[in-house]
Amino acid sequence: MVCLNWKKVHTWVLLLFVAFSALPFIRGITDPRDVYAISELYASLGFPHLLGWVPVGGDPCGPPSWQGVECVISNITAIKLNGADLAGELPVDFGLFASIILVNLSNNQIGGSIPSNLPITLRSFFLSDNQFTGPIPENLSSLSQLTDLSLNDNNLTGSIPDAFEQLTSLINMDLSGNNLRGELPSSMGNLSSLTTLHLQNNQLTGLLDVLQDLPLIDLNIENNLFSGPIPDKLLNIPTFRRTGNPFNTTVLPSPPTSPPPLSPSDAPSPRSAHLLGPSSSPFPESRTNNKSNKTNNVTWIAIGGLVVIIILALGLCLFMSRCCKKKSLNEKTANTQNNFYQVEKASKGVHQSVEGSMRKTALLKQRSDHNIDMTRLDTNTESSPLPFPLLPAERVVSDPTFIIPLAQRGNASKVDSVKFYTIASLQQYTNSFSQENFVGKGMLGTVYKAQLPDGKVLAVKKLDKATSGHLSDREFFELVSSISKLKHSNIVELVGYCLEHGQRLLVYSYCSNGTLNEALHLDDQIQKKLSWNVRMRLALQAAKALEYLHEGCQPPIMHRNFKSSNVLLEDDLSVRVSDCGLAPLLSPGSMTQLQGSGYGAPELELGSYSYQSDVYSFGVVMLELLTGRKSHDRFRPRGEQYLVRWAFSRLHDIDALSRMVDPSLNGAYPSKSLSRVADIISLCIQPEPEFRPPMSEIVQKLESMIHRDR
Ligand SMILES: *[C@@H]1O[C@H](CO)[C@@H](O)[C@H](O)[C@H]1NC(C)=O
Ligand SMILES: *[C@@H]1O[C@H](CO)[C@@H](O)[C@H](O)[C@H]1NC(C)=O
Ligand SMILES: *[C@@H]1O[C@H](CO)[C@@H](O)[C@H](O)[C@H]1NC(C)=O
Ligand SMILES: *[C@@H]1O[C@H](CO)[C@@H](O)[C@H](O)[C@H]1NC(C)=O
Ligand SMILES: *[C@@H]1O[C@H](CO)[C@@H](O)[C@H](O)[C@H]1NC(C)=O
Ligand SMILES: CC(=O)N[C@H]1CO[C@H](CO)[C@@H](O)[C@@H]1O
Numbered sequence: 001m002v003c004l005n006w007k008k009v010h011t012w013v014l015l016l017f018v019a020f021s022a023l024p025f026i027r028g029i030t031d032p033r034d035v036y037a038i039s040e041l042y043a044s045l046g047f048p049h050l051l052g053w054v055p056v057g058g059d060p061c062g063p064p065s066w067q068g069v070e071c072v073i074s075n076i077t078a079i080k081l082n083g084a085d086l087a088g089e090l091p092v093d094f095g096l097f098a099s100i101i102l103v104n105l106s107n108n109q110i111g112g113s114i115p116s117n118l119p120i121t122l123r124s125f126f127l128s129d130n131q132f133t134g135p136i137p138e139n140l141s142s143l144s145q146l147t148d149l150s151l152n153d154n155n156l157t158g159s160i161p162d163a164f165e166q167l168t169s170l171i172n173m174d175l176s177g178n179n180l181r182g183e184l185p186s187s188m189g190n191l192s193s194l195t196t197l198h199l200q201n202n203q204l205t206g207l208l209d210v211l212q213d214l215p216l217i218d219l220n221i222e223n224n225l226f227s228g229p230i231p232d233k234l235l236n237i238p239t240f241r242r243t244g245n246p247f248n249t250t251v252l253p254s255p256p257t258s259p260p261p262l263s264p265s266d267a268p269s270p271r272s273a274h275l276l277g278p279s280s281s282p283f284p285e286s287r288t289n290n291k292s293n294k295t296n297n298v299t300w301i302a303i304g305g306l307v308v309i310i311i312l313a314l315g316l317c318l319f320m321s322r323c324c325k326k327k328s329l330n331e332k333t334a335n336t337q338n339n340f341y342q343v344e345k346a347s348k349g350v351h352q353s354v355e356g357s358m359r360k361t362a363l364l365k366q367r368s369d370h371n372i373d374m375t376r377l378d379t380n381t382e383s384s385p386l387p388f389p390l391l392p393a394e395r396v397v398s399d400p401t402f403i404i405p406l407a408q409r410g411n412a413s414k415v416d417s418v419k420f421y422t423i424a425s426l427q428q429y430t431n432s433f434s435q436e437n438f439v440g441k442g443m444l445g446t447v448y449k450a451q452l453p454d455g456k457v458l459a460v461k462k463l464d465k466a467t468s469g470h471l472s473d474r475e476f477f478e479l480v481s482s483i484s485k486l487k488h489s490n491i492v493e494l495v496g497y498c499l500e501h502g503q504r505l506l507v508y509s510y511c512s513n514g515t516l517n518e519a520l521h522l523d524d525q526i527q528k529k530l531s532w533n534v535r536m537r538l539a540l541q542a543a544k545a546l547e548y549l550h551e552g553c554q555p556p557i558m559h560r561n562f563k564s565s566n567v568l569l570e571d572d573l574s575v576r577v578s579d580c581g582l583a584p585l586l587s588p589g590s591m592t593q594l595q596g597s598g599y600g601a602p603e604l605e606l607g608s609y610s611y612q613s614d615v616y617s618f619g620v621v622m623l624e625l626l627t628g629r630k631s632h633d634r635f636r637p638r639g640e641q642y643l644v645r646w647a648f649s650r651l652h653d654i655d656a657l658s659r660m661v662d663p664s665l666n667g668a669y670p671s672k673s674l675s676r677v678a679d680i681i682s683l684c685i686q687p688e689p690e691f692r693p694p695m696s697e698i699v700q701k702l703e704s705m706i707h708r709d710r
């Protein structure tokens with residue numbers, strides 16, 4: 001009753017207050033893909049001070065507006081942060097913006113390389129006057145709607161990529177003031193709308209012929225190393241600056257009809273633009289009409305009204321529940337502390353709570369001891385501001401439970417054996433997830449090589465948003481915890497993880513000899529080392545890994561994605577199976593993928609997967625070892641594309657069998673063990689799952705065979 005009276009007096013004040021405090025919990029109107037992309041950008045830039053920007057979540061298209069961000073309804077269409085004193089780098093997945101049209105980050109101090117993953121909707125892309133290094137990405141070729149490109153005054157190196165074939169809308173391009181070398185690529189001849197081209201102050205060489213049929217009005221090639229002769233047509237360009245090149249312009253009036261002196265026959269690299277597929281963005285292509293801000297504002301009024309209603313409703317709920325639970329609140333202090341994010345946000349204004357969460361981001365990054373006092377952390381208003389710069393030395397937080405306070409603090413499930421890594425440290429170790437550190441892309445994410453300051457090398461698996469997105473932080477944490485318990489000499493060891501800014505990464509020990517798939521099908525050097533005996537040893541070790549998962553773990557674990565590219569090889573060619581325990585991340589579609597790649601057992605067709613399905617996949621890997629063929633090879637004749645289909649009947653015919661053996665073994669194998677191997681494989685790849693033997697039996701068979709061969 002006291003509650004209600006009090007409410008009558010203060011209802012409106014309070015409702016508004018609570019409503020505003022609750023704002024961060026309402027799912028904003030902004031396209032979640034854009035929210036994710038802009039959070040990535042913000043983290044990668046090192047959380048600079050920008051009005052309205054928040055590190056996690058937030059609603060870039062909703063009020064309060066974010067500095068420099070423009071939207072059309074729920075889509076981010078422009079980011080204009082030129083001259084905003086920005087440092088840091090651009091994120092690797094910069095391409096995730098779904099509908100962005102203009103990016104202007106000119107006049108800043110942004111470094112690193114230009115990401116190769118770019119938003120394919122871009123029309124205007126300005127990065128001039130920064131500190132970008134490295135090459136111009138070839139994936140420029142996918143930006144078919146580009147009209148303006150300015151990359152001038154950076155420290156870009158390498159040659160201009162042959163990536164312009166599709167860029168027929170490009171009108172202005174400025175690449176001046178870099179360290180670009182090499183000749184102009186032939187696809188520049190396809191820039192059929194180009195009117196302004198600035199290439200001055202580089203070290204470009206070769207001829208200018210490729211430019212002669214472009215509709216240029218303004219061409220500047222000063223201070224390069226171009227050779228003559230200059231094509232006649234270029235001399236008609238209204239503004240053509242060309243001083244500071246070695247060609248002797250005065251000889252030009254007599255352009256030769258014969259082929260120019262410098263052989264143009266050294267054709268451009270064969271990697272022409274059309275070979276590059278569509279953008280790597282996991283989301284469907286999207287296009288947006290850039291409507292003016294006015295349209296935007298009108299819509300805002302409508303949306304604003306709706307939002308206010310929702311806020312009020314939510315506020316009322318929050319208020320009621322808080323008010324009536326007031327008494328029991330004191331008894332539940334511990335719980336309240338667990339949920340300190342909510343408590344704080346509900347009791348302070350929006351502005352303060354944003355500041356608070358930023359402050360926490362900063363604090364969470366700092367090395368902490370186990371008994372950190374949450375209450376003090378929460379109320380300490382004079383704590384340090386933002387974590388500038390984002391890429392300092394290693395910051396490993398020893399207690400992962402501290403990082404995810406929402407995941408029931410005090411729960412016994414602590415991951416003591418693995419480290420928590422910050423995004424920033426992993427970014428540093430992987431050279432910002434650069435192409436040079438790229439190891440491979442699997443069904444679940446992308447793997448990068450990480451070099452730690454102490455010389456240690458690790459493998460970082462950056463999980464795709466699509467694969468781990470359905471797990472809550474808590475579920476992800478439990479997953480990490482369960483993987484960390486897998487200890488076997490033939491299973492890749494998990495050493496840490498990262499859970500920050502919506503990013504989930506797993507950090508593993510690194511296997512220097514790549515995958516069995518590469519060893520068999522790609523890497524001649526390692527393939528030479530794969531003698532019969534080595535192959536049998538690899539099979540045995542891989543079998544032991546699966547045996548451990550199926551029969552040694554409690555509860556047992558299905559691999560669900562066993563294939564030669566998940567069989568990693570150490571220095572000494574011993575096996576470590578990867579992706580163990582990651583089955584919860586696999587989408588339903590992964591079964592189809594496994595089948596498409598030739599590893600999937602027939603029962604997958606019926607949607608069923610069992611331990612015996614792993615056994616089948618193991619049989620396929622043994623077949624790969626035996627034949628040296630790929631599990632699925634679309635370049636083979638029809639009947640031979642799927643390895644199992646081709647091999648199945650041949651396994652029982654001794655002549656056919658000996659013809660099946662990998663020719664690169666040059667017949668160097670004991671014929672007795674060949675038929676034993678064929679028997680084991682036949683058992684594994686039987687169509688009926690119930691007839692396939694358990695892994696322990698396969699381990700025994702392999703062991704006794706290897707033993708007899710000695
Ligand atoms: C982009 O930024 C540059 C540098 O501040 C500025 O000169 C230019 O007008 C901007 N262009 C657009 C389209 O915003
Ligand atoms: C560009 O690279 C050169 C040579 O590596 C270096 O001297 C210069 O400082 C760099 N400039 C910027 C802006 O990073
Ligand atoms: C690009 O130019 C070459 C040479 O002129 C031409 O053969 C090719 O068809 C053009 N490609 C496109 C996509 O226009
Ligand atoms: C370039 O784009 C293609 C498809 O558009 C994508 O598959 C590839 O991963 C991209 N390259 C890089 C280095 O991001
Ligand atoms: C926003 O982008 C999506 C695709 O990303 C598109 O389907 C939709 O039409 C866009 N909305 C507006 C208002 O432009
Ligand atoms: C700039 C330059 O080197 N100009 C020379 C071009 O060639 C003519 C005749 O060969 C010379 O007289 C110029 O000095």
